Amino acid sequence: SLRLDAEHYFKLKSLVRTSGYGTAEVLRQLIAAGRVRERLCCEHLDFMSQLKGVARNLNQLTRLAHAKGFTGIVSRHTAIVVDIEGLLRNLRDDR
Template sequence: MIRLTPTEKQLIGQRAKNAGLKPSEWFRRAAKSARVFPRFTPEESGWFRMLSGMANNLNQLTHLAHVEGLPTLALKCQALIRQIEELLTKISSHDG
């Protein structure tokens, strides 16, 4: 048993009709060939939370740089950018 909205039911019914199939047969065939993408793992979700926090920190440092001048914050910005690059490298190499 599967629940569908009226719109989904109509869409599947129309596609089944166009294919010359009953809706149940169309749905079974579609389910067999469907490509499902998994959600993020807990580890990946943690990486994205870390990246979001780093982006927030970078935004705050950028604001301070405008107020106090960039030279005073250059080292902090460079260190944070390195951390972000390392995390992005880890995320992209895990995406295999």
Template sequence: MEQTKEHKERNKGGRPKKEATEKLKYRIAVKMTAADYFRLLTRSHEAGVSPSEYMRECFRNGHVKERLSEEHAGYIRQLCGMANNFNQLARKANAGGFHDERWDCKVAVARIHELITKIGI
């Protein structure tokens, strides 16, 4: 008897159940013109989300944020790599003197500035 009780309490694995506030259980039908429908499809495609998710975001926030493009994601990866290089330069400068690493730091700052302008921040 005790063995079956332990068996029932054991974790079965898998994804945890969603709470009632997280479940998408209500469905609403919306009628729209062909122009509105294709505008919805175009905008949701540009944002990189499904039309349903686009509508939910519009309802929640009044606008939809566009996902990062592959190009911008590449720029951000490059920035992360440059930040690592910049930390290494700072470590060298602290160990050996700031004058020796001045030129490398200027080059790194110029590259970071160039990437930030490409991203559009």
């Protein structure tokens, strides 16, 4: 059992609600790491599927660069890398 004042109780309940874990698991994570990371939600999965699509395009362009030379696709390659970095930043910031 755990006794908390109202402020800490509501903060714990908020962590439980946003993380998707139970109270005991949230407390375990807080003790072990000092923070609680929420589970992946639909929005994160959408970012990950976008990231997979962009990564596929990058792989195709890389193969094309090896076959025909890199100078013809530099601008497309750079744009895709910027998109990947943006998606990774969104995933990192949301977690």
